Amino acid sequence: MLSPGRAPLRLAAVLVALVLPVTGCSLLAPGPEPTGLSAGDQEPPPGTDGLERYYEQELDWSDCPAVECASLEVPVDWSEPDGETLEIAVNRVPAKGDAAGSLVVNPGGPGGSGVDYAAAADQIVGSAVREHLDVVGFDPRGVQRSAPVDCVGDAELDEWMGNDPSPDDASERVAAVEQSAEFGRACEETTGELIGHVSTQDVAKDLDVLRSALDDGKLTYLGKSYGTTIGATYAELFPERVGRMVLDGVFPTDLSGIEAAVGQAKGFDTATRAWAADCLTDDCPLGGTEEEVLASVKGLLQELDRSPVPAGGGPRLTEGWASVGIAQAMYDQGMWSMLTEALVAAGQGDGSALMQLGMTYAGRDTSGTYTSNIMEALPAVSCLDDGVDKDPQEWQQVVDEVEAEAPIWGTFLAWESLVCATWPVEPVEGIGPVEAKGADPLLIVGTTRDPATPYEWAVRLHEQIDNSALVTHEGDGHTAYMRQNDCVDSAVEEYWLTGGLPEGGELTCRE
Known part of the structure; x- marks a missing residue:
């Protein structure tokens, strides 16, 4: 996640x-x-x-x-x-x-x-x-x-970051809503009055x-x-x-929250295709065409959803953590070769390199300590700025809408937005x-x-x-x-x- x-x-x-x-x-x-x-x-x-x-x-x-x-x-x-x-x-x-x-x-x-x-x-x-x-x-x-802002301890944050970013059936979707609502309640309870004043x-x-x-x-x-x-x-x-x-x-x-999810998903789709094309310029180990490279990544994520792999003594590499690591590399083309190597290693059962990319994004060190509170401050500010006026029980409709615009990252980013639909604090009036x-x-x-x-x-x-x-x-x-x-x-x-x-x-x- x-x-x-x-x-x-x-x-x-x-x-x-x-x-x-x-x-x-x-x-x-x-x-x-x-x-x-x-x-x-x-x-x-x-x-x-x-x-x-x-x-x-x-x-x-x-x-x-x-x-x-x-x-x-x-x-x-x-x-x-x-x-x-x-x-x-x-x-x-x-x-x-x-x-x-x-x-x-x-x-x-x-x-x-x-x-x-x-x-x-x-x-x-x-x-x-x-x-x-x-x-x-x-x-x-x-x-x-x-x-x-403070929400949960480091171990709980590890679990939150590793949650399933692509619920596949009704029971997994219900679990996603419950996890999202529980995280918001923890933020409100632990942070106190300030949670409503960080817009x-x-x-x-x-x-x-x-x-x-x-x-x-x-x-x-x-x-x-x-x-x-x-x-x-x-x-x-x-x-x-x-x-x-x-x-x-x-x-x-x-x-709006949904516009943001769609825009960013399309942006990450573009960046991911650019990485795939770049990989093909030098004997890419993930496939011989752009679509084959993308299919390899999708297949790896599906396998991690079923069976996470070891990642060097920290949390196991889940689909959620792997997605974070891939996204981290999209921020700078200087990291693209590192990403390719990390994906190959993860496919061979070693998730440590891809997990390191994910931990870098999350501000987590190898000891299990989060060196910043960015993963907790982010929803507190985002949800206060722009609440999502959608029924969380009908979130699959939002997912379908975003995925139609961005087939590579749409599902992931739509489910990432769910937390604001369950956030316990009412949003402020925006400036437009x-x-x-x-x-x-x-x-x-x-x-x-x-x-x-x-x-x-x-x-x-x-x-x-x-x-x-x-x-x-x-x-x-x-x-x-x-x-x-x-x-x-x-x-x-x-x-x-x-x-x-x-x-x-x-x-x-x-x-």
Whole structure:
């Protein structure tokens, strides 16, 4: 099972940027300081009476390993600013030269750690940016160091991740509904009141307080994958506070849960076929044609459904864990050869390599410890943002609908979405399409064969926001900036450093 949320594949950039080596570079050399960055506005937005104490706070930076760190106080419930509060973990990697402002970053999820992401500043942004901007990360509420959502213990999470992702008959479908509902109840019981206050809108409001505490009049931002949802939500709620915002690998705010499942399933179908075609270029051990390769994978998953195989001392490799491992490799074409070898080994009874891919996605180490709470934060945020208004007892109809659009991944991703149909907390009212009227120009980046955030979603947001530009990366993998394409990197960094946008509002970068 890839993740228990209605948008189960929104993580991506965390794994691409922090697990894999990143070797992208910029065509820009360190040079003049950024122009036009605004600073100094600490007033709360209009209509936010009672929030002054949050907007007026100052960050007390202390030394942490390789970075500076601090905490930010925000209300648990933004409608009750005098009620309970929580602490948001923040870190900063200072600019190598004179800082002209801050670049706040988020890698995706929901559930990805911005603190961990910012700590890798030299790998996630180019040298010119490092010279002139402080890189600032934060763990969104409910994530890792910021009052983390908690549902079950590590052993139970292993079982949850390994659950059957393709129920075959009525009894298995009933079991899937029961497991889903039980997981949601555990999240509500263990996490408590916060479970109803981890929506993306809550996070965007926290982000505006962070902007103020950084003494930045406008927000300079990099959001990847779900991080684009945070950024777009911020732009809609606080358009006058938007500075130079880059949204790379767009997950739109106006998708329904079922639309998300269909879009991502189609994206993963495209990526999987691209992997199969790539395998065939060098004596592929899984078949002689694209369809034979895909059939081999399907046959392996069916066999694992019947009989899991050993995986090196951890949980046995089930169909669920294997599917997670395959999906992990779709995020970056640099992992495709590793995936092929892992599939061959699993077919021979050794599931350790494919299990390692799955554990990497889930944030689980070989000792059985989950090093982050991403698998628990993801459904908590996703289901609160976009509840699924479908009868869980009739879920097979949803599965059929998604599978018709995406025959390779449709069944898997449709069943992954079930948890939001049984989630115990009512969703918040969404913000719908983003217009960001009055915002400074935004830069949107989309990759044509992105598995998790289809390119069409970047176009969709670009069309919603009149004051935006679009960079199209013609290529594979999830997200584009700092992933070995100088054209993309230069466009992004020129925007941050000078405010310059592609001529005519659109730019195509090829591999």
